[in-house]
Amino acid sequence: MSKSLPKRSEDYSAWYNELVKRADLAENSAVRGCMVIKPYGFAIWEKMQQTLDRMFKETGHSNAYFPLFVPKSLFEAEEQNAEGFAKECAIVTHYRLKADPDKKGKLMVDPDAKLEEELIVRPTSEAIIWNTYKGWIQSYRDLPLLINQWANVVRWEMRTRLFLRTAEFLWQEGHTAHATKQEAMEETTRMLDVYAEFAHDFLALPVIKGIKTANERFAGAEETFCIEAMMQDGKALQAGTSHFLGQNFAKAFDVKFADKSGGLEYVWGTSWGVSTRLMGALIMAHSDDNGLVLPPKLAPWQVVIVPVVFGNDNEALYARCKELKASLQKAGISVMLDDRDTQKPGWKFAEYELKGVPVRLAIGNRDLQNNSVELARRDTLEKSMVSLDGIEDYIKNLLDEIQTNIYQKALNFREKQTRIVDDYATFQRLLDEDPGFILAHWDGTPETEEKIKNETKATIRCIPLEREEEPGTCMVTGNPSAGRVLFARAY
Amino acid sequence: MSKSLPKRSEDYSAWYNELVKRADLAENSAVRGCMVIKPYGFAIWEKMQQTLDRMFKETGHSNAYFPLFVPKSLFEAEEQNAEGFAKECAIVTHYRLKADPDKKGKLMVDPDAKLEEELIVRPTSEAIIWNTYKGWIQSYRDLPLLINQWANVVRWEMRTRLFLRTAEFLWQEGHTAHATKQEAMEETTRMLDVYAEFAHDFLALPVIKGIKTANERFAGAEETFCIEAMMQDGKALQAGTSHFLGQNFAKAFDVKFADKSGGLEYVWGTSWGVSTRLMGALIMAHSDDNGLVLPPKLAPWQVVIVPVVFGNDNEALYARCKELKASLQKAGISVMLDDRDTQKPGWKFAEYELKGVPVRLAIGNRDLQNNSVELARRDTLEKSMVSLDGIEDYIKNLLDEIQTNIYQKALNFREKQTRIVDDYATFQRLLDEDPGFILAHWDGTPETEEKIKNETKATIRCIPLEREEEPGTCMVTGNPSAGRVLFARAY
Numbered sequence: 001m002s003k004s005l006p007k008r009s010e011d012y013s014a015w016y017n018e019l020v021k022r023a024d025l026a027e028n029s030a031v032r033g034c035m036v037i038k039p040y041g042f043a044i045w046e047k048m049q050q051t052l053d054r055m056f057k058e059t060g061h062s063n064a065y066f067p068l069f070v071p072k073s074l075f076e077a078e079e080q081n082a083e084g085f086a087k088e089c090a091i092v093t094h095y096r097l098k099a100d101p102d103k104k105g106k107l108m109v110d111p112d113a114k115l116e117e118e119l120i121v122r123p124t125s126e127a128i129i130w131n132t133y134k135g136w137i138q139s140y141r142d143l144p145l146l147i148n149q150w151a152n153v154v155r156w157e158m159r160t161r162l163f164l165r166t167a168e169f170l171w172q173e174g175h176t177a178h179a180t181k182q183e184a185m186e187e188t189t190r191m192l193d194v195y196a197e198f199a200h201d202f203l204a205l206p207v208i209k210g211i212k213t214a215n216e217r218f219a220g221a222e223e224t225f226c227i228e229a230m231m232q233d234g235k236a237l238q239a240g241t242s243h244f245l246g247q248n249f250a251k252a253f254d255v256k257f258a259d260k261s262g263g264l265e266y267v268w269g270t271s272w273g274v275s276t277r278l279m280g281a282l283i284m285a286h287s288d289d290n291g292l293v294l295p296p297k298l299a300p301w302q303v304v305i306v307p308v309v310f311g312n313d314n315e316a317l318y319a320r321c322k323e324l325k326a327s328l329q330k331a332g333i334s335v336m337l338d339d340r341d342t343q344k345p346g347w348k349f350a351e352y353e354l355k356g357v358p359v360r361l362a363i364g365n366r367d368l369q370n371n372s373v374e375l376a377r378r379d380t381l382e383k384s385m386v387s388l389d390g391i392e393d394y395i396k397n398l399l400d401e402i403q404t405n406i407y408q409k410a411l412n413f414r415e416k417q418t419r420i421v422d423d424y425a426t427f428q429r430l431l432d433e434d435p436g437f438i439l440a441h442w443d444g445t446p447e448t449e450e451k452i453k454n455e456t457k458a459t460i461r462c463i464p465l466e467r468e469e470e471p472g473t474c475m476v477t478g479n480p481s482a483g484r485v486l487f488a489r490a491y
Numbered sequence: 492m493s494k495s496l497p498k499r500s501e502d503y504s505a506w507y508n509e510l511v512k513r514a515d516l517a518e519n520s521a522v523r524g525c526m527v528i529k530p531y532g533f534a535i536w537e538k539m540q541q542t543l544d545r546m547f548k549e550t551g552h553s554n555a556y557f558p559l560f561v562p563k564s565l566f567e568a569e570e571q572n573a574e575g576f577a578k579e580c581a582i583v584t585h586y587r588l589k590a591d592p593d594k595k596g597k598l599m600v601d602p603d604a605k606l607e608e609e610l611i612v613r614p615t616s617e618a619i620i621w622n623t624y625k626g627w628i629q630s631y632r633d634l635p636l637l638i639n640q641w642a643n644v645v646r647w648e649m650r651t652r653l654f655l656r657t658a659e660f661l662w663q664e665g666h667t668a669h670a671t672k673q674e675a676m677e678e679t680t681r682m683l684d685v686y687a688e689f690a691h692d693f694l695a696l697p698v699i700k701g702i703k704t705a706n707e708r709f710a711g712a713e714e715t716f717c718i719e720a721m722m723q724d725g726k727a728l729q730a731g732t733s734h735f736l737g738q739n740f741a742k743a744f745d746v747k748f749a750d751k752s753g754g755l756e757y758v759w760g761t762s763w764g765v766s767t768r769l770m771g772a773l774i775m776a777h778s779d780d781n782g783l784v785l786p787p788k789l790a791p792w793q794v795v796i797v798p799v800v801f802g803n804d805n806e807a808l809y810a811r812c813k814e815l816k817a818s819l820q821k822a823g824i825s826v827m828l829d830d831r832d833t834q835k836p837g838w839k840f841a842e843y844e845l846k847g848v849p850v851r852l853a854i855g856n857r858d859l860q861n862n863s864v865e866l867a868r869r870d871t872l873e874k875s876m877v878s879l880d881g882i883e884d885y886i887k888n889l890l891d892e893i894q895t896n897i898y899q900k901a902l903n904f905r906e907k908q909t910r911i912v913d914d915y916a917t918f919q920r921l922l923d924e925d926p927g928f929i930l931a932h933w934d935g936t937p938e939t940e941e942k943i944k945n946e947t948k949a950t951i952r953c954i955p956l957e958r959e960e961e962p963g964t965c966m967v968t969g970n971p972s973a974g975r976v977l978f979a980r981a982y
Contacts, residue, residue, distance in 0.1 A: 027623075027626075029557070029558045029619070029623065030558075030562055030565055030619065030622055030623075031558045031560045031561070031562060031610065031619070034558035034559070034560060035558070036555070036556070036557050036558065036623050037555055037556040038555055039553035039554065039555045039638060042553070042554050042555045042556055043553065043554070045556075046554060062530035062533070062534065063530065063533050063534070063537060064527070064528055064529055064530045064533045065527070065528040065533055065536075065661065066520070066527050067520045067521075067522045067525035067526070067527065067659055068525070068612075068643055068645065068659050069522045069525060069581075069659070070522070071521055071522060072588075072598060074521055075588075075598070076596070076597055076598045079596060082588075082598060086587070086588040086589065086590075086598055087587055087588070087589075088586070088587065089586065089587065089588060090560075090583045090585075090586055090610070091583060091584065091585040091586065091587075091588065091600055092581045092582060092583050092584075092612065093582065093583075093584045093585065093600065094581075094582040094584065095579070095580065095581055095582065095647040096577070096578055096579065096580065096582075096647065097563070097566075097573075097577040097578070097580060097582065097611070098577065098578075099577075105567070105570060106567055107563060107566070107567045107573060107577055109582055109584065109609055118600055119522065119581070120588070121559075121583065121612075128520070128521065128522070131521055132518075132520065132521075132527050135518075141833055147530060151643075152559055152642075152643065154559065156586040156587065168558055168559050168560070170556065342632055
């Protein structure tokens, strides 16, 4: 707790980087662009995983596991997909090291152990999975195939940032196969809804559901759906995508099924994913200059108990703290009791504030006499004295209230920072002076989209699913537009 | 269900391979030596993961995540470890593909995108983790560090078999750091005990705990502990290892801590792991010529309900099956109701027998009138009529009984096939004619161990932790021995 964090208002980017490191969430590793996810950060990711995994299973999906490597010949089979990822992939070319004859104790790649065919470390698994599906799908009885995989993937990004953009990241990728176009499209939007629900209910993060423009579409998809969230600096963060693949991968890998009348048809596909990027979204959406602010539903510890001890003779206090921990746990609340004697209470207060524990209980001997504790809320930083009688119910309700409050705060901010703009000058000015989402008319051409991106660094985040069909004119070209699209600068 | 499995007595190896594929557990992929774990197989692995993860957390460990890649300079830092894995590792040398000018639509490795330093795909993570621990450990307050990682690793094995030996596999690897040798040794044996308990209580697999000889030790460890199980062909399978690393990795990566008196000391380490190999152990230990036999605690479905329908008018039957499913689920039993009309009851019976579902309930309209069902136990293949009244408790007890029975059967087999042998001729004859474990005297030298291995293909599986100190003479050299060690041919 040596020094305070950079302030968001002064250097948002430095604030984020420092916060991730100092709250023990993640750090850079010895491998360029790859991160180490530390235990506290990983505990949050595990909560996300468990929740999403349950939601996937409730919607009929099963987990499976496919190889880390994709042979080059499979990788290049779906050309658009291959082109999209070719520039940023890690390639295995050899399978053995040997002693370096010139450097004692050192190793070198054994030139005799060159692979006949290079292996790509998966940047995404459509190729290897659709090649496998070919063997699994013969008839309509084998459909739908609803599979998810939790895995690591590698994309050789040049500029990386902890959680937001790393060379290796953890994610889940759903890959489904269907007999009809309609079913595949329903699956695509169903999983988009699952992501939006997860963001809303667990991340406490309001998101806008929409469709990507052709420029921003997943390589190999016919349509990409997304959820877009706003960070506290007004920039957008794409928090999840769900792709309607059409028959692209079925055709590339020759996956056909016999329909009920015996005819052979290509299968329809979807894929959808969220990643450890959600950790970045969670941190950037809610935290403040004092540190993390975690929604109770994803906090590794919802409550921390800190005994405030002076001198000796604290046996009764420690015993009461243990009792309190046990009774809160019995009520389904996750609790950390920090009774270490190697750190002072003040140090602990700062530490758990930095780590975003939603509720802190501090108990001293005098509190014990009064049968009360000091309760501090992390989201509002408010403190109050609370009776120990019935504290379990009090805290359960409070955790719900905090979860709702964090969401509402993010929603209020997003609404304030979402503006309807009709002229390009205002558009440009707002992006620089008061960033946020901008709803504006666009003529629907990739050229205009590209021009806006080059001139302002803002991209079309999505064509919102829920938008009013409002005819207008493009703010740049004056050509007709069917409705407003969502612009922002983005992570 | 076209044809039956090969018989264990005729071709154990073919039986295993066919069973893994036909029970939908796993299959070979397009990538040499890498497998696809299919949903049914993965569901069993998930149950193992959840159980082990809980046991690790109950013993104070947290999960974290470290990079997939290890830079060559870190990989070679601990020389014994590097030497042990150098011959079988996948090496990333490039980070970009480009269009092949000679082949339209094809890609090639971009020679301009060569990495300055090659990256090894982790075969195990000691190097990258100890390099990270250097930054995490300064003082005794930072110890012990008790961390586990669930991950994929790659070892370029030349001869692979589904689950038992694959180029990529899934595992967990615990990596802990301690202030004293004694603490590290206690951790090493504690985790060995966790593995043995898991094998006993969940895999229904008796194991022998022991210490590896120097020849069989993990590269970089000072002592390797293991659990050894017996398969139905009498061969041994190493089901988990726990390594006491001494200060080897602390010295290689310069990880020191300030002790309470301010002196700087090297940290003591352990690592321990189990992998998807446990799937192979589970399959080979219990299954029979009809298919899988799963212990109820790891079965994705503990009970399958098959409605036996003739003609039409089965509404009441289907409704009763759904009720039964719900009431069993409410009792904490996992249930599959297979009411598909695309397959006949006989096909379903064979399918779930192949898949090892512990209890099958078949219900026809006549059974409904009698308020009973036909119950078939997978482990004994016994059938009986059971009343629907109180069936929840009946099945809960039965599942416990099945779990115990499967364990006892494996234990009886192991005891029958474990022999005390004093002469080398008998040793050799038994290995060929009646394979199993052999307890024999050995003079303690690597040379004799090597000679026995070369002549008989049997290895010392371990020096059992629980053995009588019984002085004897080596069956090969006649030199003195302090006690018997465990020999077998092994997977």
